Amino acid sequence: AQRVTQPEKLLSVFKGAPVELKCNYSYSGSPELFWYVQYSRQRLQLLLRHISRESIKGFTADLNKGETSFHLKKPFAQEEDSAMYYCALSEETSGSRLTFGEGTQLTVNP
Amino acid sequence: KAGVTQTPRYLIKTRGQQVTLSCSPISGHRSVSWYQQTPGQGLQFLFEYFSETQRNKGNFPGRFSGRQFSNSRSEMNVSTLELGDSALYLCASSLHSGSQYEQFFGPGTRLTVL
Numbered sequence: 134a135q136r137v138t139q140p141e142k143l144l145s146v147f148k149g150a151p152v153e154l155k156c157n158y159s160y161s162g163s164p165e166l167f168w169y170v171q172y173s174r175q176r177l178q179l180l181l182r183h184i185s186r187e188s189i190k191g192f193t194a195d196l197n198k199g200e201t202s203f204h205l206k207k208p209f210a211q212e213e214d215s216a217m218y219y220c221a222l223s224e225e226t227s228g229s230r231l232t233f234g235e236g237t238q239l240t241v242n243p
Numbered sequence: 244k245a246g247v248t249q250t251p252r253y254l255i256k257t258r259g260q261q262v263t264l265s266c267s268p269i270s271g272h273r274s275v276s277w278y279q280q281t282p283g284q285g286l287q288f289l290f291e292y293f294s295e296t297q298r299n300k301g302n303f304p305g306r307f308s309g310r311q312f313s314n315s316r317s318e319m320n321v322s323t324l325e326l327g328d329s330a331l332y333l334c335a336s337s338l339h340s341g342s343q344y345e346q347f348f349g350p351g352t353r354l355t356v357l
Contacts, residue, residue: 165342176246177333177348184343219286223342228298229276229335231346233286 135160137222139234146210147242154205154237156194156220166196166203167231169219177219180205190214210241245269247336247349255355261322264352268315268336274298275317276346277309280331289332292317293340321354329356 168180181189183196220234277289288301292311309319331351337344
């Protein structure tokens with residue numbers, strides 16, 4: 134069965150420091166990977182998806198099929214990046230179904 | 244464009260009762276998915292409805308059911324409530340069914356079972 138693992142529940146960095154949120158997955162097919170973000174008192178929203186290969190709010194994520202990873206990176210963290218981040222996986226034939234990781238709470242300190 | 248709305252926002256029920264939660268998708272969206280969020284299990288997929296048909300179902304007991312109406316609004320029902328059903332229930336809508344369509348989440352319904 135598919136599984137998404139985010140090894141860090143909490144991550145704290147200082148403003149201006151690089152940040153990397155880890156995500157590993159297990160799935161035998163060709164998955165589509167996503168990062169979702171939930172800012173304080175806001176709804177869960179899509180941050181980026183691997184298939185679009187774009188940078189959103191300075192964040193990038195590269196799908197590494199060899200290591201089955203999809204880590205989220207930003208070279209210079211900002212205080213407004215503090216939020217809960219979820220990695221999610223979608224299977225080829227599962228419609229809109231998403232399998233989420235446990236989430237990582239990122240805190241960017243001033 | 245109005246976002247996904249969920250009603251009610253908060254519910255308190257007792258064990259053994261049943262509950263119905265409602266989700267109104269973004270206008271024009273035809274796919275609605277439901278998720279249960281708990282501190283212990285995280286976000287878990289319940290089911291997806293598309294064009295009034297259940298498209299996918301997660302690993303939940305039969306006490307959890309849902310339906311979708313012709314206007315794409317969706318309801319989920321939980322019968323014979325258990326303490327463990329206390330959770331935040333999120334719904335998400337997308338234009339069509341499929342991972343290529345961005346899902347938009349609602350604010351959730353917080354269900355407490357006493």
